[in-house]
Amino acid sequence: MQTFPLGSFQVGRVGFGAMQLPGPGVFGPPRDREQALAVLRRVIELGINHIDTSQFYGPNVANELIREALHPYPADLALVSKVGARRDDVGAWLPAQQPDELRAGIEENLRTLDTDRLAVVNLRVHSGDPSVPAPLDPELFDRQLTAMIKARDEGLIGGVGLSAVGLDHLRFALNRTDIACVQNAYNLVDRSSQPVLDECTERGIAFVPFFPLGSGFFAENPVLGHPDVKREAERLRRTPAQIALAWTLSVAPNVLLIPGTSSVAHLEENTAVDFVTSV
Structure with a gap:
């Protein structure tokens, strides 16, 4: 598998996102705990060394599953999390x-x-909708960066990342510190973060798209149901998800995927995307 730097780690370009391991709405325990643990163990067996998670997935559920399945962690495993949000007692963000x-x-x-x-902690700039960056508040953002830089300098995190940010956030942050990665919504249908991706590519910063298969929070998926995706899937005898992931990988060499699933079969399908598609 091709690799790219993520902070001090060299990771495979296909990682794993733990967001789907908790229960419905990323809240509460998983539907099948043993299956969730099996998925995580299979992640390591497949050679994946980049896992994206957060304490507010559950809350605590995703992290505790990762700890139970994988601790003590492989030395080359990049555990990446994010901060900037919390959940209330009924699961609201x-x-x-x-x-x-x-x-x-x-x-x-x-x-x-x-x-x-x-390995890295992403500062999620909260706007209510994770796919829409909030306007830059320079005073608050500067104080947020100070807190993140302090945690890095104290050795709690290896690198500072950003999530759900605009180009102005990225450039502001780069004037203060190195940025290990940017995690924004990006896929075949939603390319609104293209300017951020282009800046990351130019500067050699990892870009980690979330919702590469479209958001799971909506009933209809415009990515997996896209006519070009369905056509290529039929032509190449692959699943629509494989086509969409392969397309995302092909956009730039610094793109790192973190597709999530609670199914071992889907996990194995998601890692088999090392091919070229003309979508």
């Missing part, structure tokens, strides 16, 4: 954007994963 909340989120991720250091 709420902002947690103040510097002390970011620090608490980092520490909670470390505790629930039972590790002293995370």
